[in-house]
Amino acid sequence: MSKDKVFVGLQHAVANCRRCDLWKTRNNPVLGEGNLNAKILFVGEAPGFNEDKQGKPFVGKAGEILDQLLNSVGLKRQDIYIANVLKCRPPQNRNPFPAEVKACSLYLHSQIETIKPQKICCLGNFATSFIMKKFGLQDKLEGISKIHGKTFTVSTLAGTIKIIPLYHPAVATYDAGMLEPLKKDFSILMEA
Ligand code: URA
C-alpha cells in the first residue's frame, strides 16, 4: 500500500476513534502533517487549543517557536513530518494519562513504520518517554532537562534510526531564555 493510502486510512481511523475518552471533548483530531518521505520526524505531546480547532499540529504559540527553530537550521515544514503522541486534545491541556497514551499508541507506531524516518526528534518528556520505550531505550530514559540534545542510535529492520530528545518548544513561550538552548539542540539534530 502507498504511504498516502496508509495515511488516508489513519486519518479516517482517528476521526472515528473512541479508544479513549478524549473523543468526547475534542473538536478535531490531529493526526499530523508534513512530508511522508521526510527523513526527520518530530513528535510532540498532544494538540492544544489552536491545534484542536484547526486539526493541524503546532499552529499556536508553540508552533511559532517551532517555525523559528526550524528556520534557524534551514528546515521547512514541507521537509519534515510532525506528529503528536496523542491525537486528541486533553481538556485544559492537562498532561496525557498513561491509559490515553496506550490507547492512542497504534497510530504513532503506524506513522513511524510508514514514514520510516532516519531521525526522530522527541519534543518534551512525553514524546521522549514514548519513543525511547518503543525502541528499547527505557533504561537510558531521564528527564528532559538532563537528556535533551543527546543522540541515541538504534538498529531496526527498516535501518538505523537516531533518536534525539529536545526541549518542547512551548517552554520558550513562557521563558524566552530557553530559545538559545533550543537552538543549540536543533543544531545538534542537524549534525546527528
Ligand atoms: N504542543 C504539542 O505538543 N503539540 C502540538 O501539536 C501543539 C502544541
Ligand code: SF4
Ligand atoms: Fe482515539 Fe487517540 Fe483520540 Fe483517544 S486520543 S480518542 S485513542 S485518537
